[in-house]
Structure formats: C-alpha cells, structure tokens
Amino acid sequence: MHFLRPVHVVGGGLSGSEAAWQIARRGVPVVLHEMRPVRATAVHKTGQFAELVCSNSFRSDDAEASAIGLLHAEMRRLDSLVLRSADRNKLPAGSALAVDRDGFAGAITAALEAEPLISIDRGEIVTPRPDWDSVIVATGPLTSPALADTIRGLTGEEALSFFDAIAPIVHRDSIDFDVAWFQSRYDKAGPAGSGADYINCPLTRQQYDAFVDALLAGDKLAFHDFETTTPYFDGCLPIEVMAERGRETLRHGPMKPFGLTDPHQPAIKPYAVVQLRQDNKLGTLFNMVGFQTKLKHAEQVRIFRTIPGLGKAEFARLGGLHRNTFLNSPKLLDETLRLKAMPRLRFAGQITGCEGYVESAAIGLLAGRFAAAERLGERIFLPPPTAAHGALLGHITGGHIETIDEGPSSFQPMNVNFGLFPPLARMPTTDADGNRLRGPAKVVAKKRALCSRALNDLEGWLAGALPAAAE
Numbered sequence: 157m158h159f160l161r162p163v164h165v166v167g168g169g170l171s172g173s174e175a176a177w178q179i180a181r182r183g184v185p186v187v188l189h190e191m192r193p194v195r196a197t198a199v200h201k202t203g204q205f206a207e208l209v210c211s212n213s214f215r216s217d218d219a220e221a222s223a224i225g226l227l228h229a230e231m232r233r234l235d236s237l238v239l240r241s242a243d244r245n246k247l248p249a250g251s252a253l254a255v256d257r258d259g260f261a262g263a264i265t266a267a268l269e270a271e272p273l274i275s276i277d278r279g280e281i282v283t284p285r286p287d288w289d290s291v292i293v294a295t296g297p298l299t300s301p302a303l304a305d306t307i308r309g310l311t312g313e314e315a316l317s318f319f320d321a322i323a324p325i326v327h328r329d330s331i332d333f334d335v336a337w338f339q340s341r342y343d344k345a346g347p348a349g350s351g352a353d354y355i356n357c358p359l360t361r362q363q364y365d366a367f368v369d370a371l372l373a374g375d376k377l378a379f380h381d382f383e384t385t386t387p388y389f390d391g392c393l394p395i396e397v398m399a400e401r402g403r404e405t406l407r408h409g410p411m412k413p414f415g416l417t418d419p420h421q422p423a424i425k426p427y428a429v430v431q432l433r434q435d436n437k438l439g440t441l442f443n444m445v446g447f448q449t450k451l452k453h454a455e456q457v458r459i460f461r462t463i464p465g466l467g468k469a470e471f472a473r474l475g476g477l478h479r480n481t482f483l484n485s486p487k488l489l490d491e492t493l494r495l496k497a498m499p500r501l502r503f504a505g506q507i508t509g510c511e512g513y514v515e516s517a518a519i520g521l522l523a524g525r526f527a528a529a530e531r532l533g534e535r536i537f538l539p540p541p542t543a544a545h546g547a548l549l550g551h552i553t554g555g556h557i558e559t560i561d562e563g564p565s566s567f568q569p570m571n572v573n574f575g576l577f578p579p580l581a582r583m584p585t586t587d588a589d590g591n592r593l594r595g596p597a598k599v600v601a602k603k604r605a606l607c608s609r610a611l612n613d614l615e616g617w618l619a620g621a622l623p624a625a626a627e
C-alpha cells in the first residue's frame with residue numbers, strides 16, 4: 157500500500173469527530189487536533205470528544221415524517237460514529253433520540269482513540285501549517301479567538317460573524333395570500349428583483365398596538381454569562397428592544413408601511429407592515445425582515461401568528477441572537493466545503509452555518525468523505541439535493557440567496573427542515589384507500605413522501621447511480 161499523507165482535522169467536537177472517523181474508515185490517515193483540555197472554551201466542561209454543551213437531545217427520531225429524524229436515518233446508513241454512539245447510549249425520551257451525555261462522549265472518544273489511522277494531538281491550532289495540504293476546520297461556534305483571527309484574515313472582516321442575528325423563517329405555503337401580497341417597496345426592482353419580491357402583511361393601528369404590547373410583555377431568553385459582552389449592533393437590534401425604545405420605533409424601522417399598497421383594500425393605508433423576503437433559491441422559505449429576537453420560541457409562535465396573513469404560519473426557523481462564529485459560506489465555500497481562496501482548507505460543522513449537534517455532525521460526515529475521496533484521487537459525488545444531507549449542504553454552499561436589495565445578508569445558521577428540500581414533482585392527494593387528503597393528513601403525507609424520496613435517492617447516490625448530482 158502506498159503512503160498517504162494525513163488529513164488534519166482541527167476541532168474534536170460533533171463535526172470534527174465525525175469527519176475524522178469517516179476519513180479513517182476510507183483508509184486515509186488523520187491527525188485530529190483538539191485544544192481541550194489544554195485550553196478551554198467558555199462552555200465545554202471536559203476533555204472528551206463530541207461533548208454536548210447543553211441539551212442531551214438529538215430531537216425527533218421519526219425518519220418517516222421529520223427532517224431531523226430523516227437526517228438520523230441517513231447518517232445511520234452512512235456509518236456515522238455520532239449516530240452509532242447515540243443509539244448505544246440512548247435514554248427513554250418518547251419519539252426523540254436523547255442520550256446519556258457522558259456515555260455518548262465516552263463512546264466517541266474511545267472509538268477515535270482506538271482507531272489506528274487516527275493520531276490525536278491535544279493543542280490549540282492558531283494557523284494551519286503551510287505543509288498541511290488537506291485541513292478540515294471544525295472548531296464550532298466557540299472557535300478560539302486566535303484561530304478566528306486567522307480565519308478572518310483569510311476571508312475578510314465582513315465574512316466571519318461572531319454573533320448570529322436570526323430572524324424567523326416561514327414556509328411560504330403556510331402564508332394566507334387572501335391577506336398578504338407580493339410587492340417591493342415603491343415597486344423597486346433592485347439588482348436581482350422583479351419589483352414584487354417581498355411578501356407584505358398589513359396591520360391596522362389597533363393590531364400594531366396590540367402587537368407592540370405583546371412584544372413588551374413576552375417572555376424573553378436571557379443571555380448566557382459568556383455572552384454578556386454581546387453587542388447590540390444598531391443594524392440588528394432585537395425587535396423587542398426596538399419596541400422598548402418607543403411605541404413608534406418599529407413603525408419607523410422594520411415595520412414601516414411606506415411605498416406599499418394593499419391590493420385587497422387599496423383605499424386603506426396599512427398602519428404598519430411586516431415584510432418577508434425570499435430566503436432560498438427554491439422560493440419555499442421567506443424570512444421576516446428585521447425580526448431578530450430573544451423572545452422564547454413558544455412566545456414567537458404565539459405572537460407572530462397574531463400578524464395578519466401569518467395566522468397559520470409554519471416556522472422553518474425561529475428567531476434568536478447568540479454568540480456564534482460562522483462564515484458567509486454561500487460566498488466563501490465551494491460545493492465540497494473548500495475555502496475558494498485557499499482550497500486546502502475545508503470547513504465543517506456549525507462554523508459553516510448549520511445549527512445543532514446532528515446537523516454539525518452531518519456536515520462533518522460529508523466534509524470527511526469529500527476530503528478522503530480527494531486524498532484517494534477519486535471523483536467527488538455530491539449527495540442528492542433531495543436527501544437531508546444534500547438539502548443541508550445546499551443551504552450552506554448555494555441554496556441560500558443573497559439579499560435581493562441593499563439590506564444586510566440574511567445567511568444565518570439553520571437547522572435541517574423540509575423547506576430546504578426541492579418540492580415534490582407530484583403532491584400526494586389521496587391516502588392508501590383512495591380517500592382525498594385534507595388538512596393535517598395532507599401535510600403528513602407530504603412529509604412522508606419527502607422522506608421516502610430522500611431515502612431512495614440516498615441509496616441511488618450510494619450505489620453511484622446519481623453522478624449527475626456532482627456536475
């Protein structure tokens with residue numbers, strides 16, 4: 157067997173651990189660099205690989221009708237160390253996959269330490285050495301400041317964020333267009349728009365007042381201790397903080413009603429308007445412009461559903477504001493997660509703009525497979541966009557659209573969700589007995605069809621039957 161140079165994986169969290177495992181399983185040597193316990197982060201407590209810093213839940217394990225459960229199933233199929241260790245350490249938690257956190261991290265650590273092709277280096281990496289020709293950076297939301305400085309030097313000041321400012325995202329097909337309408341302010345087309353790019357939801361004065369009251373009274377999350385230096389950039393103040401600054405502040409900010417005419421009631425000028433902007437190329441998801449918030453998730457659903465047109469809104473993502481380190485990946489990374497400006501560096505995990513333990517591990521899995529294939533001189537086949545892995549990768553490397561006007565970039569971390577999947581060619585209309593599907597049964601049937609298509613296409617990909625996906 158000829159000598160293969162190692163791939164260097166920086167960070168032994170959820171993503172880096174999975175990446176190192178996948179690379180070694182392909183017969184390629186790995187050096188896994190982890191700074192703990194030599195150097196701590198603000199939230200990790202141990203020196204174990206893949207330590208879970210907060211909840212012990214991997215969320216729903218339903219692979220037939222939930223996007224995260226589907227991702228679990230795909231990862232099991234792809235020989236994921238993270239899923240295998242989770243399954244071996246699972247705790248009773250209804251339909252969710254919850255784990256004994258010490259048993260889980262212990263199993264991952266033992267597996268990585270026992271793998272002959274993996275060498276472990278405990279220490280902080282500040283700059284990947286120039287002679288490392290294949291590196292995966294998987295240092296997560298709390299990337300050490302010195303390495304973050306190096307990355308910022310490579311990517312530019314604006315391209316690496318240290319806080320997310322997450323506005324909720326709504327599934328377009330859950331918006332009521334008997335109330336809402338498409339129009340850009342003053343019908344301006346902008347560089348990539350048509351003049352009717354925003355979805356607008358109108359509020360009367362009474363509705364606006366009630367909405368502001370609800371924001372002020374709503375339950376909010378506090379910042380963690382290590383986030384106390386969180387700056388409120390004036391461009392991304394939480395909406396409830398804007399509401400605290402004055403009752404009219406929102407109406408002169410993200411909820412301004414100017415330049416818009418409600419086609420359902422052209423003679424009545426709305427007192428305020430909530431705008432939603434297209435978020436993905438597929439056009440299935442729209443983000444609520446300027447609506448970053450620290451309101452608790454249940455409060456967001458309750459309060460935002462009082463907005464006319466959003467009474468039955470389904471949210472692909474709820475809002476938030478956290479300490480987080482992530483790249484403007486759609487701009488900076490190629491389709492196999494390599495930094496365009498320095499292709500020997502690949503990124504994986506939450507730093508690429510996914511969110512959550514499982515999603516980070518899934519992106520680590522792909523980055524590991526891509527790096528191993530590259531080292532072995534093989535062609536890289538991308539996962540099909542209809543599978544959860546492909547849908548998530550698409551969000552990171554290309555599925556998200558840059559802002560269509562002069563507003564700030566809306567690329568923000570995201571969990572896997574069905575809005576990232578290409579729509580079905582044919583929607584299920586009847587059940588197995590031929591009865592017409594309606595209401596919730598129709599939604600479940602759609603999710604089932606998306607899951608079944610994903611698992612089929614994944615098999616095709618594994619069998620090498622989908623080379624076109626890599627073109």
Ligand SMILES: Cc1cc2nc3c(=O)[nH]c(=O)nc-3n(C[C@H](O)[C@H](O)[C@H](O)COP(=O)(O)OP(=O)(O)OC[C@H]3O[C@@H](n4cnc5c(N)ncnc54)[C@H](O)[C@@H]3O)c2cc1C
Nearest residue numbers: 167169170171191210211281295296300505506512513516
């Ligand atoms: C406070 C907090 C709470 C969270 N709660 C949840 C939750 O409940 N559920 C959920 O799904 N997700 C949660 N997340 C997100 C979750 O932590 C991440 O999605 C996931 O851990 C990301 O995986 P990762 O591999 O990208 O990063 P991590 O798992 O953070 O791993 C990164 C690793 O890189 C190491 N590292 C950093 N810099 C260097 C360096 N320069 N050299 C060497 N090693 C380095 C770190 O020590 C760490 O081990 C939370 C995040 C935070 C910050």
